[in-house]
Amino acid sequence: MELKQAIEQRASVRTFKDTPIPAGDLKHLVSMGGKAPSVNNYQPWKFYAITRKDVLNRMADIVKQRIEELPVNQSIASKNIKSQVEWFATFFENAPAVIALSMEDYESVLEKGVTMTHQDINILRNYPDIQSAGAAIQNILLAAVDLGYGACWLSAPMMAKEDLEQIIGIEEPFHLMAFVAVGVPDRQVRPKEKKPLDEIFELIE
Ligand SMILES: Cc1cc2nc3c(=O)[nH]c(=O)nc-3n(C[C@H](O)[C@H](O)[C@H](O)COP(=O)(O)O)c2cc1C
Numbered sequence: 001m002e003l004k005q006a007i008e009q010r011a012s013v014r015t016f017k018d019t020p021i022p023a024g025d026l027k028h029l030v031s032m033g034g035k036a037p038s039v040n041n042y043q044p045w046k047f048y049a050i051t052r053k054d055v056l057n058r059m060a061d062i063v064k065q066r067i068e069e070l071p072v073n074q075s076i077a078s079k080n081i082k083s084q085v086e087w088f089a090t091f092f093e094n095a096p097a098v099i100a101l102s103m104e105d106y107e108s109v110l111e112k113g114v115t116m117t118h119q120d121i122n123i124l125r126n127y128p129d130i131q132s133a134g135a136a137i138q139n140i141l142l143a144a145v146d147l148g149y150g151a152c153w154l155s156a157p158m159m160a161k162e163d164l165e166q167i168i169g170i171e172e173p174f175h176l177m178a179f180v181a182v183g184v185p186d187r188q189v190r191p192k193e194k195k196p197l198d199e200i201f202e203l204i205e
Pocket of ligand 1: 089
């Protein structure tokens with residue numbers, strides 16, 4: 001598939017057929033993620049692909065628990081908002097596969113020459129670790145389209161970060177960053193309307 005076609009066809013897919021994803025396809029998706037640019041080419045990531053239903057259910061249950069504990073206000077809307085958030089944060093349990101992206105601290109050139117903490121350097125450079133993760137995830141999303149799968153990026157489950165790290169087996173120095181749910185779409189999902197170019201682009205010449 002042409003890259004342009006993959007970019008234009010991509011849409012977040014949240015409901016899937018039960019069709020399992022072969023391990024070879026999951027490896028391919030992660031290998032495409034690993035080819036992304038990263039800060040200092042440090043490639044500070046490790047990916048896990050989870051296909052075990054009982055593990056996905058445990059992960060979703062803990063996220064649901066965290067959502068229950070959110071300090072909601074007393075408005076009638078808050079109930080709806082909570083169930084909406086629950087859907088967006090836990091639909092992954094019905095995906096045939098979920099890829100978890102974990103990251104470790106990168107080593108920057110600056111780190112060796114200044115008396116600043118890693119965290120301060122990270123803030124100074126505007127979180128290149130998170131930017132690197134975004135590049136890897138986008139590669140995975142586009143590679144999924146290329147293989148005929150649908151996928152969705154998820155950050156909402158991160159509200160149960162520590163518990164999820166334990167369930168998945170993510171250990172120091174790695175920390176959970178985000179998820180991608182992948183599967184064969186159970187219906188056609190049309191790409192969303194995006195802002196027109198003249199609204200998002202200015203040429204400074
Ligand atoms: C950083 C990031 C986090 C996201 N987290 C979630 C999420 O937790 N749950 C979800 O259903 N979608 C999530 N999405 C998907 C967005 O909702 C989706 O990309 C957006 O609505 C635009 O739709 P499109 O992907 O079909 O173009 C996330 C997307 C990004 C980039």
